[in-house]
Amino acid sequence: MKALVWHGKEDIRCDTVTDPEIQDPRDAIIKVTSCAICGSDLHLFHNFIPGMLPGDIMGHETMGEVVEVGSGVDGKLKKGDRIVVPFTIICGECDQCKRGNFSVCETTNRKRHLAEKVFGHSCAGLFGYTHLTGGYPGGQAEYLRVPFADATHIKVPDGVPDEQLLFLSDIFPTGWQAAVHCDIEPTDTVAIWGCGPVGQMAIRSAILLGANQVIAIDCLPERLSMAEAGGATTINFETESVVERLNELTDGKGPEKCIDCAGMEAHVLASQPDTLLDRAKQMVMLESDRPHVLREMIYVCRPGGVISVAGVYSGLSDNMPMGAFMNKGLTMRTGQTHVNRWSDDLLHRIEEGQIDPSFVITHTVPLSQGPEMYQVFRDKRDSCVKVVLKP
Amino acid sequence: MFHFSNIVRTKGDPRIVEGGPSLKRPEDQLARALGWFSIGLGVVEFFAPRRVTETLGVEGHETLVRAFGVREILAGIMSLSVDKNAGLWARVGGDGLDAAALLSGLTADNPKKGNIALALLMVGGIAMLDYRAAQDTKPQRPPRDARRKLYPNRSGFPKGIESARSAAKQIAAHATVGQS
Ligand SMILES: NC(=O)c1ccc[n+]([C@@H]2O[C@H](COP(=O)([O-])OP(=O)(O)OC[C@H]3O[C@@H](n4cnc5c(N)ncnc54)[C@H](O)[C@@H]3O)[C@@H](O)[C@H]2O)c1
Ligand SMILES: [Zn+2]
Ligand SMILES: [Zn+2]
Numbered sequence: 001m002k003a004l005v006w007h008g009k010e011d012i013r014c015d016t017v018t019d020p021e022i023q024d025p026r027d028a029i030i031k032v033t034s035c036a037i038c039g040s041d042l043h044l045f046h047n048f049i050p051g052m053l054p055g056d057i058m059g060h061e062t063m064g065e066v067v068e069v070g071s072g073v074d075g076k077l078k079k080g081d082r083i084v085v086p087f088t089i090i091c092g093e094c095d096q097c098k099r100g101n102f103s104v105c106e107t108t109n110r111k112r113h114l115a116e117k118v119f120g121h122s123c124a125g126l127f128g129y130t131h132l133t134g135g136y137p138g139g140q141a142e143y144l145r146v147p148f149a150d151a152t153h154i155k156v157p158d159g160v161p162d163e164q165l166l167f168l169s170d171i172f173p174t175g176w177q178a179a180v181h182c183d184i185e186p187t188d189t190v191a192i193w194g195c196g197p198v199g200q201m202a203i204r205s206a207i208l209l210g211a212n213q214v215i216a217i218d219c220l221p222e223r224l225s226m227a228e229a230g231g232a233t234t235i236n237f238e239t240e241s242v243v244e245r246l247n248e249l250t251d252g253k254g255p256e257k258c259i260d261c262a263g264m265e266a267h268v269l270a271s272q273p274d275t276l277l278d279r280a281k282q283m284v285m286l287e288s289d290r291p292h293v294l295r296e297m298i299y300v301c302r303p304g305g306v307i308s309v310a311g312v313y314s315g316l317s318d319n320m321p322m323g324a325f326m327n328k329g330l331t332m333r334t335g336q337t338h339v340n341r342w343s344d345d346l347l348h349r350i351e352e353g354q355i356d357p358s359f360v361i362t363h364t365v366p367l368s369q370g371p372e373m374y375q376v377f378r379d380k381r382d383s384c385v386k387v388v389l390k391p
Numbered sequence: 392m393f394h395f396s397n398i399v400r401t402k403g404d405p406r407i408v409e410g411g412p413s414l415k416r417p418e419d420q421l422a423r424a425l426g427w428f429s430i431g432l433g434v435v436e437f438f439a440p441r442r443v444t445e446t447l448g449v450e451g452h453e454t455l456v457r458a459f460g461v462r463e464i465l466a467g468i469m470s471l472s473v474d475k476n477a478g479l480w481a482r483v484g485g486d487g488l489d490a491a492a493l494l495s496g497l498t499a500d501n502p503k504k505g506n507i508a509l510a511l512l513m514v515g516g517i518a519m520l521d522y523r524a525a526q527d528t529k530p531q532r533p534p535r536d537a538r539r540k541l542y543p544n545r546s547g548f549p550k551g552i553e554s555a556r557s558a559a560k561q562i563a564a565h566a567t568v569g570q571s
Contacts, residue, residue, distance in 0.1 A: 005407065007396070010473065013413055017405040046473045055396030055407055110401070137404050186563045204547050210559035225541035231552045238535075283472050284465075354555065359547035362540075371414050379531045383540035 002391065003141035004370045006056045009047040012371045017057065020137065020145035025072030028149030030064035030083065034162040035139050037061075037370070037387045038170060039196050040312050042378050043264060044129070048288070049314045051114065051130030060087035060127040061169040062139025063162060069149065076150040083153040084168045085139060085146055086339035089125035092151030103336035108148055109134045123336065140370055142391040154343045157351070163358035164350055166388065167201070172357045173342040175201025175261070178310035179209050180342075181333040182257035189213040191246055191255035191300070192232070193293045194262030195223035197386045198310055200360050202259050203230045208354065211257075215249055217242055219267060222383040226360070238269065243300050254302035263311025264289035274319065281318065288315030298325045309334035360386040367391040418527035422475045425524055428517075429467030429482060436460030447510060448503030449496040459489065479525035486518035 005015040020029055038061055043049045063084040066077050077083070090097050091107035105124035109115055112122035115132050125147070128138015136147065146152055156165045175198050182190060190206040192199050195218035206214045207230065216227035219238040227234050235245045246255055268275045274292055281287035297307050298321050307330055325332075349355055362385045365373055373387045394407040436443055437460030440453035462485055469478030490511060497507050533539070548555040 001405070002411075003405065005411075007413065010419075011413055011415055014411040015407050016409040016411070017407050020405055021403055023403040053396065053399050055394065055400060057405060135401070141405075186560065200547070204555075207548075207552070207555050208559055210556075210563045220539075222539045222541055225543050226545050229543050229546045230548075231546070231556070279474070283468050283474070353549045354558065355547055356549050357547065359545040362542075368411075371411075375414065375531065379533075381531060381533055383542075385542070 001142035002367055003057045003137075004059060004367065004389075006044065006052055006058055007054045010045060012045060012058060012374050014368045014371055017141070020143050022068060022070045023145065024147060025070040026148050026150055027070040028066050028073055028077055028146045028153075029068040030062075030085065030144050030146060031067045032062055032064040032139055032142055032144055032391045034064075034166050035059050035062040035141075035367075035389050035391070036166060036169075036171075037140070037373060037377055037389065039198060039263065040129070041374070043312060043314065045374050045378060046265070048264060048282075049130050049312075050118075050288075051132040051135070053131060053135070056128070056131075056135060057137040057141055058128045059138035059140030059144075060129060061166060061171070062127070062144055063156070063166050063169065064139075064144065066149075067143070073150045077153060077155075081153075082156050082158060083146075084156055084165055084343075085127065085144065086152060086154060086168075086173075086343065087127055087129075087170045088152075088336060088339055089127065089134070089136060089147055090151050090340060091148050097151070100338055100341040102338040102340050108152075111135055126336070140367065140389060142367070151340075154340065154347065156347065160351065161358070163361055163388065164356055165347070167197075167357040167360070168339070168343050168346060168350075170337065170339065171197045171360075171386075172201050172346055173339045174198050174310050174337040175203075176205040176342050176346060177335070177337050178202045178259045178261065178308045179205035179211075181308040182206070182209075182259065182306050184209045184211050184257060186210050187212050188257050189215060189250050189255040190257040190259065191215045191217065191297075192227075192259045192261055193217045193297065194260065194311065195220070195227045195234075196261065197360050199223075199259075199261035200226055200230060200385070201357065202261050202310065203227055203232045204355055206257075206259075207231045208349070213249070215246065215255065220380055223385060226385060230359075237267075238271075242296060246300050250302070254300050254305070256302045256305045258297040258301045258305065258307050260293045260297060260307070260309045260311040262293045264291070264313045264317075266290045266292035278318070287318045289313045289317045291317035291320065295319070295321055298328070298330060301328065301330055303328040303330070305330055307332045310337075312336075361388050363387045365389060416527075418524055419475075421520065421524045422470055422479055422528050425482060425517075425521060426467045426470030426475070426478065429463045429470060431467075433460045433463030433465075433467060436463060446503065447493070447496055447507050448501045452496075455492065459485075459492070462488075476525060476528045476530055479521055479528060482521040483518065483525055486514055486521055489514045490518070 108125035125134030216232035
């Protein structure tokens, strides 16, 4: 089959690989009908997240049709079922899964010893991600083996197009969880850093959860226009002072709730000298992340407020203003998304017509053009916001 | 076909049968070569500055050579990173500094002035490669004033944004706890 394979920094190729096989009775194989490129894939493309090996298949936003099931799937899935595959592989049985903490499932990381060394404890296995999370082959491919398939799936009805459902795999629940983590109250201002696909979903989620005011921050006009279309007031951080504008828009109080949808690769700008220092340190491996957004959020957040982090951080972040964080009494909530905790509710909202996540798609191309699309998405060429690949 | 990366695959996971085309262009390979060259030269300058000054007949300038070594290493690391373009421009600038330093050593009484002339020639050649690579690896981000498509109609709310807002308000009015 064809698959997008990681070969090194900025080197992803559409290779021919052997087809996946059932390895365990709880496996299923799906024929992929749609998959997408995520901002997290860009961190891997840049080799900023340790633990990738040449030959790894990319992709964790995937849906398709079940073509084969193992003997242990126990009737929970059958051939012909249409499923969206959550990016977190879950067993459904461990203590964490029972609590709904699916992204920290205790069973599914098959390379748990690596994660235990680096993070202290293991987290769930993830598709198409680093070997710290199991090194499972991803879904930017024609076929995908879904391990623990009896639990790791979201069954979706026929009659709703792929484009509306695909993002249940990651970005829609990710934006949603980021907003839920804010415990939004009807008087709250929610400020969202980053208007990429995750930020766009967070904006819509904050509106659906009843925020009084949503403010979105980015520097790309096309993304800001999409944020505004979704109900946000926008700030362009290249031409305006984020802190000043946020204070203006909140009568000097600061936003009660702040969401990071930018992550470890904050833009490097001369007007934000900390980003220059972070970039330099990152290059000589003295720091793994560029946490400008975290610093800014802590600084501007209203005392007593919540910092919700959806953006991915990989290792060590320097110069965190812990004094402000502590004295302002802030709360930070974060995590890879517990996709299956939210997916039933979100599927229902899509079916009801409350939201149609396909609004974010700007490019749909065949899988074979995937490698070029990584560059287009990374460079924000052609006003690209979200790329869907068709195997 | 043999693919090195297949060696580390977990048993049963897909293996590469036939490699597809790479995104790497010749200029990316050149940038990489220059990056490693920069690091190699920097290491020599940093750890064996005496060898360098002796060859060029400019003994006593070891500290400067060391500093240049650090500069080479940093520019090399940058040229190997995703910001390779900045690294290559840093190298172009560094070539200028190298040339200036060499020229200042090109005095009539320097017995090694032949070596200096040779070194200048080399710096000139490398500078041309650095310049080429820097030109050819310009970031492909559209310039800030480029025309862009805007998406003012993509609300994502099929029933309109006001309906999404008011639905949320109704739920908030009915709910006693903010549990979801
Ligand atoms: N927690 C999860 O489970 C989860 C899931 C999916 C994605 N993510 C992460 O979410 C982040 C965003 O993903 P995406 O797909 O939207 O990626 P993206 O790269 O398209 O979006 C990031 C956006 O952040 C903006 N940005 C950069 N610096 C900024 C700054 N200083 N202030 C404000 N905005 C800034 C960029 O312009 C860009 O539009 C990534 O880090 C990704 O890894 C996390
Ligand atoms: Zn993702
Ligand atoms: Zn589990």
